[in-house]
Amino acid sequence: MRNAIIKSPSDLAALRDAIRTQASTYKFTVYICGGAGCVSSRCDKVAEALRAAVDSAGLSNDVRLVVTGCIGLCAHGPCMVVDPDGVFYGDLTPEKAWSIADRHLRGGELVQELCYFDTDRGEYLPYMKDIGFFSEQVKIALRNCGRVDFSSLEDVVAHDGYFALAKVLTDLGRERTAQELIDAGLRGRGGAGFPTGVKWQSGMNQPGDQKYIICNADEGDPGAFMDRSVLEGDPHSVIEALAIGGYVIGANKGYVYVRAEYPLAVDRLGKALDDARAAGLLGSDILGAGFDFDIEIRIGAGAFVCGEETALINSIEGKRGEPRQKPPFPFQSGLWGCPTIINNVETLANVPAIILNGAGWFASYGVGKSRGTKVFALAGDIVNSGIIEIPMGMTLRTIIFGMGGGMKGGRAFKAVQSGGPSGGCLTVAHLDVSVDYESLSAMGAIMGSGGLIAMDENTCLVDTARFFMEFVQDESCGHCVPCRSGTKRMLELLLKITSGRGAPEDLEELQELAVIVGQTAMCGLGQTAPNPVLTTLRYFKDEYLAHVVDKQCPAHVCKALRIYAIDPDKCRGCAACAAKCPAGAISGVIRQPHSINTDKCVKCGVCSDACKFDAVVC
CATH class of the missing domain: 3.10.20.600 (Ubiquitin-like (UB roll))
Incomplete structure (x- = not known):
């Protein structure tokens, strides 16, 4: 069945049925998380150990092992799920994998101590359906992450991969497909929330012999890894959606713009593209419908501004990654002056599910x-x-x-x-x-x-605003004055405040600048850059006042505003703090309470770390 050429929807259905029949012969299917977090925790060693244990126990015909995409609960990686009952095991090691193979897969016994422990309930919860992290979720964009072998086109097809494309090519057509997305209420998941179906209609109705569709996978937000997880765990859903979008708008070429910091996603997407081409699901005359379409990966250098669609277009064209003035909008004049539609990864991942299940199903959520x-x-x-x-x-x-x-x-x-x-x-x-x-x-x-x-409670929101403003200011392309100079001045004010040199009038200037930058910056990055400042000023004004009036950081985060002292009731006079102090700011007699000279103190915190009696207070 591998390396099969899929020339028609009937070929697709035949492959799906054959793979499903084969998979049904197994007693257990074990999904081993292969997301980036678990990869860094050496899930490969866990997978190797489990394979060895299964082979050693003679269970190869009963147990199907699948390395899949992100299962989701990254705090407990490496992790795995054992079906058909949905048993979750976390914090795994190779030794624990042997135990699971012996006790669960061979002996039919749940290995309770390796399951999720609910601290509130004080008990182990083996089944995903009982774990709050999983039980409240509804997976549509992530429907295949943690359930499909991302490296196997056949397994993807067994989970209805490319059937939405077949439905669009042979049944729905261009207009009805765009209308289905409108009726579903799908909006862009990259930030602005623009209706996806309306965007596709605009591309479809725009005249032009050459059109393009682009997947924006330039995910640069600190702490964000949603798009990366989809590309790593279910790249074929994005490929299929791009093909559907290309057909709707009349494009024969698509691009996935992904940052170089996502090597795992790039590798898995590249293999998925090769497999789709080899199977005839990309290229010429796809599924015998006379539709030609292919996709190319373009790797970005990590500029946050390239998440903005026109900056992304410039980058693909080999130009400096900075926004263009709009209008014209990309659907009118985008990549190389041609009509171009851009959607982010999550938006596209929803499309095949909507096509297969209907607009009403999606809109019911x-x-x-x-x-x-x-x-x-x-x-x-x-x-x-x-x-x-x-x-x-x-x-x-x-x-x-x-x-x-x-x-x-x-x-x-x-x-x-x-x-x-x-x-x-x-x-x-x-x-x-x-x-x-x-x-x-x-x-x-x-x-x-x-x-x-x-x-x-240990977070300083003024320092948090400083962190995000520092990030935005560093990532500003400098194309427009409000973003280039406005964010720089805002950062200067925040640094002044967190260093203890702020004054009440600085808060007024910060507020005024934030409003001006938001109203006058050229692109979405600059227009939304002041949000962390505006919301912290709005909701945590007392924290700002503590910094500028009282010269204190309530959370004890801002180094310049820390005042270290020693509690004489707790100090045992061991002199451990004095021995570690790099500034010689601590004095005292052995077995007597010590003290800190605040004029000499460099506020490094070494004394607090050295004290075993919690006598150092800040």
Whole structure:
């Protein structure tokens, strides 16, 4: 069955049925996570050990081993899932893999101590359906991640891969396909939320002999890894969607623009493209429908601004990655002056599922104008970090405390940053607000590409604003004055404030600059760059005032505002702190409380690290 040439929809169906029949002969299917996080944790060693254990136990005919894409719960990688019951095992090692093979796959016994432990309930939860991280999810864009062998075209076809393309080519046609996406309510998942079907209609109706469709995989937000996970775990869904989009708008060439920092995604996408061409699913006369289409990978150098569609187009053309003035819009004049449609990875991953299941099915999820699901990278000071896909309308509370398991170490929740460096920081008062395009926008945040960074009580929101402004200022292409100079001045003010030199009037200037930059910058990067500053000024004004008026950082994060002292009631006079102090700022007599000379103190924190009695306070 391998290396089969698929010339028609009937060939596709025959291959699917044959692969499914073969897979049904196994008693167990074990999905070993091969996402980037688990790869870095040496999931390959776990997979090798499990294969060896299965062979040693004579279970090769009973157990099907699949290295798949990201299963999602990155905090417990390397991990695996054993079907048919959906048993989750995490924090694996080669030795643990042998135990699973012996006790579960051979002996039929759940290895409880290797399953997920719920600290709130105080018990092990073997089944994914009982684990809050998984049970609340609805997977559409991620439907194949963690369930399909990304390296096998046959396995993809067995999970209905390329059947949406066949349906479009032989049944729906161009107009009905675009209308199906409109009826489904699919909006761009890259930030702006523009209706995908309307965009495709614009490309379809735009005259031109040569058109292009591009997948924007230039995911550069700190803490975001949604698109990477899709490309690594289900590259064929993106290939299929690009082919569908190419057919609808009348393009015969597509591009995937992906950053060089994603070598695993590039390798897996490249192999998937080769396999699709070899099978006849890319190239000439696809599925016997007379449709010609192919895809090329273009690797970006990691400029954040190239996530903006016109900067991305410039980069593909070999020019400096900076935005173009709009209009004309890309659907009118894009790549090499031709009509061009650009969608991000997650948007495209939804398309085949909508075509196969119908607009009504997709639209049944979500709220208001935000239909379907959204993929988020859940990161920060949270227990269960990883990739999730939730129906639009779920609350931040459910995401952070239900799926994310709350804050590490039982610390208090302080803020969540939504939408990457262009997003906003929200507070505990926003935890019960619906997560959708309109609700987040009303609070000063954005959906963005889907980064969610949870922060605990030890986080300084002024310093957080500084971090994101530093990132944006460094990534600014410098093409327009508001972004080039405005973000630089905003960063200077934030550095002044966090270093203890700020004044109340600096907050007024910071607010004014943020508004001006947002209103006058040329592209989306500059227009949304002030969001972290605006939202922290709005919701955490007291923290700014503490920095500029009291010259204190309530979270004790800003180094220049730290004041170290020794609690005489806790100090044992061991002199460990004095021995480590690089500035000679600590004095005292052995077995008597010591003290810190604040004029000499360089605020390095070494004394706090050296003290075994928690006597050093800040």
